[in-house]
Structures are given as structure tokens and as C-alpha cells.
Amino acid sequence: MDPIAHHTHTPDVSFDGGDLDCGNGLLLLIRRHIDPLPRGGLLEILSSEVSVDEDLPAWCRLTRNELVSWTKVGRQRSFLVCKGTLAERAAAPQTAPAPTQAAPTLPARRQPVPAPAIPPLAVMGIGSWPRPRWMVEAMHAHVEGRLAEQAFHETADDAVRLAVAAQERAGVDVVTDGEQRRDSYASFVASRLDNCQLIPLTDLLPLVDDPEEFAAELRALDIPAGEVRHPAVFGPLVRSRPLVAHEVDFARTVTEKPVKVALPGPYLLTRTMWMECISDQAYDSREALAQDIVRVLREELADLLDAGAALIQFDEPVLSEVVFAGAKNKRSFMCGALSESLGPDHELGFARDLLNAALAGFPRERTALHVCRGNWTPDESVALSGSYAPLVTTLSQVRVGAYLLEMCTPRAGEMEVLRALPDDARLGVGVVNQKHAAVEETDAVAARIAQAIDLFGRERVLLHPDCGFATFADNPICAGGTAQDKLAAIARAADRFR
Incomplete structure (x- = not known):
């Protein structure tokens, strides 16, 4: 033109x-x-x-x-x-966008809320739950500035009520709020932090070295690049409001059960937020960015403990990309981590140190670490595959109270490898595969539970699906009814061991 x-x-x-x-x-x-x-x-x-x-x-x-x-x-x-x-424009009259309201300031907590203990063989989801269509529409309107903060949270409150009720009907022992307020399990952080914003993946195409190759990779991995948004940092990170503590506050008003909450881990956030073409305008290096991410997460952890979260889970699935992505060593969409890595030994050490810096001084028994091999599509053929063997040394060095690990899919390898993890940590074992539409038979789930008890002891075992049911709001792995049925299958099988 x-x-x-x-x-x-x-x-x-x-x-x-x-x-x-x-x-x-x-x-x-x-x-x-x-x-x-x-x-x-x-x-x-x-x-x-x-x-x-x-x-x-x-x-x-x-x-x-x-x-x-x-x-x-x-x-x-x-x-x-x-x-x-x-x-x-010609088809509809134009009106000025509605002004957004400032986020409500939460009252300061005068004293910590006690959290109930999580029993052995507790059944729980990993985090995300399929969002109703009206919730997804409200989310888009809010991110784009067309829906005020208060109206968005009123809509999300209704979605959380439905997600919690479905989990309780399934018979879980620990609930999550289903991450109903999040566009994805990790990138939502950009909408809660100052000097950070969410941008569609399509906006990044002009910034990568080979846009056509990157676009082809997204298509091959079954990723809706026009709908999935990515965090972009354009200034020093500031946490002027909670990331997820408000989710726990509301969830505790609609359930008597222990509430678990997931947070993207410091390594995952560093890999997703550090983009040389944007982030280096605010930070000299990704290590400098990582320091601020650790600070933000420590502030959030303190809030979550005071809020009464029974278990706070760091999500670090991108660790799998580090060891299983092979020799290609180039950009990968794995869990939204678009930046390049510097090789397995360096990256695993970097991740371990960031996690330990975030966790230092907090009660270990209320923290957990989740690792899987990718959960953006039900197509198992495009997800990573490999035993935990290359990861167990690093995982063992992370000072965390529980490991919640993908284990049902054959892509995860043999459960016996996990015996190398610390004896004083709890082991959460994935016993149903959220990627499969069919609900597992109770006998098959019970057999996996029995194996975990034989390997780790009944007191250490926790039970859950391999991963969340809706990593991305626009691209859920399964429907809500299937999610409830899969959790119910775990609960029925767990009852045989109680």
C-alpha cells in the first residue's frame, strides 16, 4: 500500500x-x-x-x-x-470503550489463617478446570480493557463456585479454584504485575529470527497463536497487588475442604518473560529479571500462607523441555517458554537455585513442585517424552515438601525412578491421564495407587491427574464433565486403601 x-x-x-x-x-x-x-x-x-x-x-x-x-x-x-x-466499523455504531476500574485493594491480614492438614492418599486436581464459555468471554473482555475489574471478578466468582462444586461432587479431599480467573496457568501473571502485559503470540512473530518457521512450529504443535497470550516485560516488575492470594480468599468462602493453589515457578516465569527483543529494555540480563521474579514470588508465598492455603504448588513443566527437547536447542513453545536455553546442566542448576531462593525460610510441608511434559493439546504425539531419570538429581536438591508428578502416561517412564527423591518428601502420583477422553477404570487406577504405596509408603502418597484439565482457557484439554468423572475415578480407587 x-x-x-x-x-x-x-x-x-x-x-x-x-x-x-x-x-x-x-x-x-x-x-x-x-x-x-x-x-x-x-x-x-x-x-x-x-x-x-x-x-x-x-x-x-x-x-x-x-x-x-x-x-x-x-x-x-x-x-x-x-x-x-x-x-x-460500518456494520455497528462506535462507542468509546468502558473505563476500567482500579483493582480493589485487599485488606491487610492481621493474623495468619490456619490451614488444615492434608491426609495421606488425598485426592486433588493439579490446578486448572475447564472454564464456561461465558467465563472465557469475560476474560478476553477484561484483558482487552472492555470489562471493569469488579464485573470480571463477579463473573469469575460464579465460575469458581461451579468448579469447586464439581470437584466436591467427585469426592476430592483438596480443592483448587480451577484457575478460573487465569487466561493460562502461567501467563496470567502479566495481568497482575506492574510493567508487564499480555500480548497474543501472533504479535511476537515479527520479532523472532524466522517468523515463518516459528509460525509453522506453532501450527505443528496445535497451538492457537491468535488466542494464546504471552507475558511481555517493559519495565521493572512491581507487585502492587496479589498474584493469586485473592483466589484463595474467595475459594475458602465456598468450601470447607483444604485449598491448594498453583503458582508458575521462578524458572518458568524467567523463561517465559525473558525475550531479548523486549525484556532487555528493562533488564540487563535474564538473571537480573529472575531476581525480581524470585522477590515477587516470595512476597506472594507469604500472602498465601497467611491466607490459609493448605498447599502452594510451583509449576515447573519447562524443566522437561530442558532435558527432553533433544539436540535442537532452539526456541520451543513448551509450556509457553519461548526463549532459548543454554544447555541442560546450566539450566537445571539455574532452575534449582531459583526455586530454592523462592522457597527459603517458608514451611516446607506446605509447598509442592509440579512437573509434566506439556499439556497444551490432547495430541500425545507432540508432547515431550522421557523418564524422570535426568531430572531426579535436580528435583532432589529442591527444598520442597511434595512432588506432584505426571506418571500415568507412558511418556513419563517408570515410577520406580522416583524412589531416588528424598524420603521425607511426599509423592503425588498422576493416576489418570487428562489427555484421554475415556475415563479410566477403577481397577486400573487402583493398581497404580497400589504400586505407589508399595514404592513410597502409604503416608507419603498423594493422588491426582497427570496435569490440569484446562492449561489454556481457550484450549481446554477436556470438558468439565469428563474432568469430574476422572477425579471421581481416583476417589473411588483411593477408597479401597482407606
């Missing part, structure tokens, strides 16, 4: 990107301004950077937003972009 003398349409919103290029923050500014607009809304982008002439039209094609026109006077450029297509 050639430049014209004047735009024939009036923008609804305008901002000046100065001399920023798409790899140095301009795409973040575009996303921040275009998200709150309704379909058909017009955004004017002012820029003096010559590379934007090619990069912005490419971004528009990838994100399916229409470049309506652009002008050029000397170095100054003006791009008029329609959210969606201009035809959508």
Missing part, C-alpha cells in the same frame, strides 16, 4: 511511538491502545522509524487487523489501523 496525502477516516484513538521499532516496544504500545477498542475501532499510530513501513503491514496481516491507510511527511509517518476490518 502506498502512502496517501490525508486519511479519509478519523481515528478513535491516537498515540505517538516516536522512533521505536516493532522489536523495541512499539508493538507493546500498539497492543495497549488497540485492545480496548471495539471491533471496527480505528487507531492512529505516529512513527518516525523507517522500518515500521514494512513491519507494521506485516503485523496487520498476521493479526488480521486492517491497515486502512498511511501518510508520510519527511520522517513523520501516520498509520491508521482498524481493529478487525473496516466493514465491521
Whole structure:
């Protein structure tokens, strides 16, 4: 498209990107301004950077937003972009986006809330639960600035009530809130931290070395790049409100059972948030970013313990990518970790040290670590595969009270390998596979439980599915009814050993 003398349409919103290029923050500014607009809304982008002439039209094609026109006077450029297509603007009257409300400030806790003990052979989910369609729609509207904070949480409260009730009907001993307020198990953190935001994966394509190869990899891995959002850091991280403590506060009002909550681990967050093309504007290195991530997680851990969370689980599935991704050593989508790694020995040591720094000084018996091999698609053929053998040394060095591990799928190898883990830690064993549509027979689940008891002792064993039922809100692994049936199968089998 050639430049014209004047735009024939009036923008609804305008901002000046100065001399920023798409790899140095301009795409973040575009996303921040275009998200709150309704379909058909017009955004004017002012820029003096010559590379934007090619990069912005490419971004528009990838994100399916229409470049309506652009002008050029000397170095100054003006791009008029329609959210969606201009035809959508003609089809509906434009209204200004509703202003978002500030997040409510939680009252300070004057004294810690006691947490109930978790018994041996306790049945629990890993974390996520399929979200109702209306919850997913509310989530998108909230992330894009079209739904106020209070209205979003009122909607999420209803979804949590349904998720908790389903788990209780299944007969679990420990509940989660189903992560109903999260767009995914990890990237949601970007919507809770200052100087961090969520951007669709399609926005990242112009920033990688080979956009076509990266896009092909996403398609091969069954990843909806237009729907899945990724955290992007554009300034020093600040935790001005809880990440998930408010989830525990509400969950405890709708159940008498112990409440477990999952947090993305410090290594996972470092791998997902560190992108050389964006993060290095705020941090000199990923190690510097990791220090702030550890600080934020320690602040959150203290809040969660005071809130009465019975078990706080760090999710670190990307450890599997470190040892099982093979010799390719390139970008991988594994669990959203897009940045490159520096080799297994270095990465495992880095992950161990970050986890121990986050956990130091907190009661070990109320902490857990979850590891799996990828849970974004029911297609087992694209997930990683391999025994825990390359990981047990690192896992053993993490000062955590329980390991909640994928074990039902053949991709996880033999259970006996886990005997190398510390004797004073509890072992959570995956005994149903959330990727399979069929619900496991009680006898088959009971056989896995019996094996775990023989290997680790009844007092140490906890029971759960291999992973969550809906890692990504837009891409759940299974339906809510199936999730409830699978937890019920674990509960029935566990009853044989009580």
C-alpha cells in the first residue's frame, strides 16, 4: 500500500511511538491502545522509524487487523489501523470503550489463617478446570480493557463456585479454584504485575529470527497463536497487588475442604518473560529479571500462607523441555517458554537455585513442585517424552515438601525412578491421564495407587491427574464433565486403601 496525502477516516484513538521499532516496544504500545477498542475501532499510530513501513503491514496481516491507510511527511509517518476490518466499523455504531476500574485493594491480614492438614492418599486436581464459555468471554473482555475489574471478578466468582462444586461432587479431599480467573496457568501473571502485559503470540512473530518457521512450529504443535497470550516485560516488575492470594480468599468462602493453589515457578516465569527483543529494555540480563521474579514470588508465598492455603504448588513443566527437547536447542513453545536455553546442566542448576531462593525460610510441608511434559493439546504425539531419570538429581536438591508428578502416561517412564527423591518428601502420583477422553477404570487406577504405596509408603502418597484439565482457557484439554468423572475415578480407587 502506498502512502496517501490525508486519511479519509478519523481515528478513535491516537498515540505517538516516536522512533521505536516493532522489536523495541512499539508493538507493546500498539497492543495497549488497540485492545480496548471495539471491533471496527480505528487507531492512529505516529512513527518516525523507517522500518515500521514494512513491519507494521506485516503485523496487520498476521493479526488480521486492517491497515486502512498511511501518510508520510519527511520522517513523520501516520498509520491508521482498524481493529478487525473496516466493514465491521460500518456494520455497528462506535462507542468509546468502558473505563476500567482500579483493582480493589485487599485488606491487610492481621493474623495468619490456619490451614488444615492434608491426609495421606488425598485426592486433588493439579490446578486448572475447564472454564464456561461465558467465563472465557469475560476474560478476553477484561484483558482487552472492555470489562471493569469488579464485573470480571463477579463473573469469575460464579465460575469458581461451579468448579469447586464439581470437584466436591467427585469426592476430592483438596480443592483448587480451577484457575478460573487465569487466561493460562502461567501467563496470567502479566495481568497482575506492574510493567508487564499480555500480548497474543501472533504479535511476537515479527520479532523472532524466522517468523515463518516459528509460525509453522506453532501450527505443528496445535497451538492457537491468535488466542494464546504471552507475558511481555517493559519495565521493572512491581507487585502492587496479589498474584493469586485473592483466589484463595474467595475459594475458602465456598468450601470447607483444604485449598491448594498453583503458582508458575521462578524458572518458568524467567523463561517465559525473558525475550531479548523486549525484556532487555528493562533488564540487563535474564538473571537480573529472575531476581525480581524470585522477590515477587516470595512476597506472594507469604500472602498465601497467611491466607490459609493448605498447599502452594510451583509449576515447573519447562524443566522437561530442558532435558527432553533433544539436540535442537532452539526456541520451543513448551509450556509457553519461548526463549532459548543454554544447555541442560546450566539450566537445571539455574532452575534449582531459583526455586530454592523462592522457597527459603517458608514451611516446607506446605509447598509442592509440579512437573509434566506439556499439556497444551490432547495430541500425545507432540508432547515431550522421557523418564524422570535426568531430572531426579535436580528435583532432589529442591527444598520442597511434595512432588506432584505426571506418571500415568507412558511418556513419563517408570515410577520406580522416583524412589531416588528424598524420603521425607511426599509423592503425588498422576493416576489418570487428562489427555484421554475415556475415563479410566477403577481397577486400573487402583493398581497404580497400589504400586505407589508399595514404592513410597502409604503416608507419603498423594493422588491426582497427570496435569490440569484446562492449561489454556481457550484450549481446554477436556470438558468439565469428563474432568469430574476422572477425579471421581481416583476417589473411588483411593477408597479401597482407606
